[in-house]
Amino acid sequence: MRPKTCRKNLVPTCPRRDSAAYEPSRNGKERTNELRPEALSQLMPFLQTVAQTTQAALLLDYDGTLAPFRAKRDQAYPYPGVAPLLQEIIRNGRTQVVVISGRDATEIPPLLNIHPCPEVWGIHGLQRLKTDGSMEMPRLDERTLNGLSDAERWLGYQQLRHTAEFKAGSIAVHWRGLSESDAEDLRARVLLGWRSIAESSGLDLLEFDGGVEIRASEANKGDAVRTYLSEISPHTPVAYLGDDTTDESAFRAMHGRGLCVLVRPRWRRTEAQLWVKPPDELLDFLGLWLKTCVEHDTFDSGAAAAVNG
Numbered sequence: 001m002r003p004k005t006c007r008k009n010l011v012p013t014c015p016r017r018d019s020a021a022y023e024p025s026r027n028g029k030e031r032t033n034e035l036r037p038e039a040l041s042q043l044m045p046f047l048q049t050v051a052q053t054t055q056a057a058l059l060l061d062y063d064g065t066l067a068p069f070r071a072k073r074d075q076a077y078p079y080p081g082v083a084p085l086l087q088e089i090i091r092n093g094r095t096q097v098v099v100i101s102g103r104d105a106t107e108i109p110p111l112l113n114i115h116p117c118p119e120v121w122g123i124h125g126l127q128r129l130k131t132d133g134s135m136e137m138p139r140l141d142e143r144t145l146n147g148l149s150d151a152e153r154w155l156g157y158q159q160l161r162h163t164a165e166f167k168a169g170s171i172a173v174h175w176r177g178l179s180e181s182d183a184e185d186l187r188a189r190v191l192l193g194w195r196s197i198a199e200s201s202g203l204d205l206l207e208f209d210g211g212v213e214i215r216a217s218e219a220n221k222g223d224a225v226r227t228y229l230s231e232i233s234p235h236t237p238v239a240y241l242g243d244d245t246t247d248e249s250a251f252r253a254m255h256g257r258g259l260c261v262l263v264r265p266r267w268r269r270t271e272a273q274l275w276v277k278p279p280d281e282l283l284d285f286l287g288l289w290l291k292t293c294v295e296h297d298t299f300d301s302g303a304a305a306a307v308n309g
Helices: 037-049 082-093 105-112 144-155 180-201 221-230 244-251 278-309
Strands: 003-007 056-060 093-102 120-122 127-129 137-140 163-166 170-174 202-207 211-217 238-242 259-263 274-276
Touching: 037 274, 037 278, 056 170, 056 221, 082 093, 082 274, 082 278, 093 180, 105 120, 105 127, 120 221, 144 163, 144 170, 144 180, 144 211, 180 202, 180 211, 180 244, 202 244, 221 238, 238 244, 274 278
Parallel strands: 056 093, 056 238, 093 120, 238 259, 259 274
Antiparallel strands: 003 137, 120 127, 127 137, 163 170, 170 211, 202 211
């Protein structure tokens, strides 16, 4: 067990906003199901298990999954309709929603802007921001901290600090929005120094869609998923939705335990069993999940009334 520090109320309570359970489509008409038949055939058997239980879990990546990628990362709000659906899924009470992101955990609640706020694992599982506002994070050893300092100095030497996102236990360089040649030049300059730093410091060097990150090796998304699964019943239906290569460790950790969903406009090789295209198929997935929970509640209420009557 790694040592953790715990601090209370680091993140203000999310502002509450009311919303419909399932937003209409952008043209104001009720949405029709956009899921492809092959996706539906894989999804419906899993949703039947959700319908048969009192508690399920929905684990979600953020950027590229719930929200489109943005060059201005502080403006990466969820696809229209996603936040209201998640809010209603949480309020329904049958699903524990957890966000597992490469971002600092404190960035997610303001972007999602839903109430109640879900639990958030940040920096690929290095941080755990609980629903009560407390934060768990391991103490980083001196070798790790020195390696991150060296990585930061390399960016300064290359005059690339403006391309970087500095997080607790991690530094990420982003090249989304650059031309292909400029992106490759930036990647080469960063890795020229970071490869040796990662090797000598025991840091992980991780390339993702639109950037590269050097980070503490204490955790990844797969570790976060394994920890979470160890805390819930083995009979709880669990789904994990992600888009990037960084989500593959989470898909592998889910092996044989639940449903893994790749959320991308284009398919790629993956450990996931199901592929959905954002935003329309993602909205339909979440809408069907919510419908399953609501109909289960209606059935339970009807059954209870029949018994009591």
